[in-house]
Amino acid sequence: MSPTSPPISRSKSEILDAAAHVFMTLGADAASIDDVARHLGATKGRIYHHFPSKGALLGEVCLRAAAFAHEAVAPVIDTPLPPEDKLRQMILAHVPAVLGTLPYHKVIIQSYLGIMQKSTTAQERALFDGIRAERAAYQDLFRAVIAEGMEAGRFRQQNLSIALQSLLLLVNAPVFWYQPRADEPEEFIPDLAAQLADMAIASLT
Numbered sequence: 001m002s003p004t005s006p007p008i009s010r011s012k013s014e015i016l017d018a019a020a021h022v023f024m025t026l027g028a029d030a031a032s033i034d035d036v037a038r039h040l041g042a043t044k045g046r047i048y049h050h051f052p053s054k055g056a057l058l059g060e061v062c063l064r065a066a067a068f069a070h071e072a073v074a075p076v077i078d079t080p081l082p083p084e085d086k087l088r089q090m091i092l093a094h095v096p097a098v099l100g101t102l103p104y105h106k107v108i109i110q111s112y113l114g115i116m117q118k119s120t121t122a123q124e125r126a127l128f129d130g131i132r133a134e135r136a137a138y139q140d141l142f143r144a145v146i147a148e149g150m151e152a153g154r155f156r157q158q159n160l161s162i163a164l165q166s167l168l169l170l171v172n173a174p175v176f177w178y179q180p181r182a183d184e185p186e187e188f189i190p191d192l193a194a195q196l197a198d199m200a201i202a203s204l205t
Contacts, residue, residue: 083149
């Protein structure tokens with residue numbers, strides 16, 4: 001998937017949402033197609049109509065996780081802003097996009113290394129190659145803005161790869177601890193995103 005990918009069908013989207021929830025709750029290794037079907041209130045046949053194997057379903061969940069964030073952040077890239085303002089807007093878009101689709105991102109964190117090792121079919125290997133490509137393309141959005149800021153003297157000179165990976169670890173940290181609450185203030189996630197953006201910009205300047 002990418003920001004220009006065509007929308008998927010409602011049926012396939014519902015299956016992916018159910019799979020993300022089940023894989024997050026039970027663990028990607030332990031969860032089965034039967035578990036996903038029960039959560040969805042559907043037959044296994046409906047799932048197999050779209051996904052030939054559990055590995056393919058898991059791969060699509062991880063690919064969609066990457067696409068959610070990419071679609072939210074990519075439009076900021078072409079805005080005529082100074083690098084630090086552009087990076088701030090990217091983070092302000094990234095954090096709500098990730099936390100708004102939290103099960104997907106918990107799955108990709110818990111299973112990313114494992115599914116890379118366990119892919120067996122050509123389709124699964126192609127999916128996992130797609131996940132790696134999407135992940136790299138998304139990271140490159142941030143890499144380009146950080147590099148732009150260093151070249152313009154807005155960010156201090158430092159190892160670009162270390163700066164990039166440290167920033168991504170910071171802005172993705174809520175995936176490890178955040179849990180939605182019924183009494184959560186409406187401004188909680190925007191405030192969280194703003195605080196993370198402040199911390200990220202401070203680390204670069």
